[in-house]
Each structure stands twice: as structure tokens, then as C-alpha cells.
Amino acid sequence: YSGAVTRKVGGIDVTLPTSQKSFRYKLDERGEPFDGKDGAFGPEFFGQMVKYKARSPFSALGGVGDHFRSPVDLCKNCRNVLHLDLNAIPTVANPPGLANDGDLEATNSWLLDYMIHGQRRYLWEDNGINATKAYKLIDDFIQMLKKAHKAFKALAPEKDIVLTTFDALAKELEQLQRKTQKG
Numbered sequence: 001y002s003g004a005v006t007r008k009v010g011g012i013d014v015t016l017p018t019s020q021k022s023f024r025y026k027l028d029e030r031g032e033p034f035d036g037k038d039g040a041f042g043p044e045f046f047g048q049m050v051k052y053k054a055r056s057p058f059s060a061l062g063g064v065g066d067h068f069r070s071p072v073d074l075c076k077n078c079r080n081v082l083h084l085d086l087n088a089i090p091t092v093a094n095p096p097g098l099a100n101d102g103d104l105e106a107t108n109s110w111l112l113d114y115m116i117h118g119q120r121r122y123l124w125e126d127n128g129i130n131a132t133k134a135y136k137l138i139d140d141f142i143q144m145l146k147k148a149h150k151a152f153k154a155l156a157p158e159k160d161i162v163l164t165t166f167d168a169l170a171k172e173l174e175q176l177q178r179k180t181q182k183g
């Protein structure tokens with residue numbers, strides 16, 4: 001998200017991937033179409049425009065801005081400066097009515113599966129994640145848990161349930177990771 005916020009919308013954001021056709025993303029070179037100071041229409045029109053930074057300009061045409069409805073929506077419609085992989089996000093199914101097509105969206109419960117059986121090799125069969133990617137996903141998740149634990153530790157009381165749960169989960173995953181490396 002920080003990459004999308006700091007990098008202005010540019011040519012690559014408004015280029016269609018297959019045809020490579022580019023579209024204008026700024027006002028016409030001839031100037032603003034409305035008189036912003038004296039006219040009533042210009043300020044009213046520009047005030048109603050939906051603001052977005054993380055969503056691609058083409059998907060923002062729908063008027064939804066940076067409010068993503070689901071992880072699938074986020075991965076499919078974010079700007080190309082954000083590189084997101086849906087399989088890397090541990091998700092649970094959306095409640096009925098939140099998915100675009102009315103059905104529950106597909107989920108990948110690789111983390112839960114790994115915690116149940118503790119074997120990276122089964123992640124390929126069950127989740128389509130090879131051993132190298134599985135190691136990286138698990139290691140990244142452990143590191144994220146440690147970072148979150150450190151942040152919570154600075155803000156929360158010592159016996160806070162979220163703090164202790166993040167710590168216990170990180171330790172359990174590390175133990176599984178070491179066990180898998182040995183065997």
C-alpha cells in the first residue's frame with residue numbers, strides 16, 4: 001500500500017496489458033474543462049470524484065475507490081506497483097452476499113492445513129504450493145507474527161490475549177518449521 005500511496009499514477013497504470021493501448025490520465029493539455037473559480041459546475045463535479053490510490057484507474061471507473069470488498073478484489077484490482085498473490089494471504093470464506101457472484105469465494109487454507117498436519121510436502125497436494133514457496137510463506141508469516149507481537153507488546157498489557165496468542169502461534173510455527181527441516 002505504501003508503494004501505491006507514494007508513487008503517482010503514471011503511464012504504466014493506464015496501459016492495457018494485452019493491447020498496450022495507453023489512455024490519458026491527466027486533464028487535456030488545453031487546460032481544465034471547467035472554470036474552477038467562477039463556475040458552479042466545476043467544483044461540484046470535481047468534489048464528487050471518487051478518490052483512489054491503491055486501486056487501478058480502470059477498476060476505479062466503477063466508483064468504488066480504495067474500498068476493496070474481498071481479498072480477491074484486492075489482488076485483481078490493485079495498481080501494478082502492488083504485487084499481491086492471493087495464495088499468500090491466509091483467508092476464510094466471505095459471508096454470503098459479499099462475493100461478487102453471490103457465491104462464496106474460493107479460499108486457500110494453507111496455513112491451517114500446515115498447522116494440522118505439519119508437513120510442507122502435503123501443501124503441494126492440498127493447496128498447490130511447492131516446497132520452496134511453502135517454506136517462504138511459512139517463514140514470512142512467522143516473521144510477520146513476530147513483528148506484530150513486538151508492536152502489541154509496546155501497546156498492550158503483559159497478559160493481553162492477542163499478545164500471548166501471537167507469541168504462542170509464532171513459537172508453534174517455528175517449532176513445526178524446525179521439525180520439518182529435520183525430518
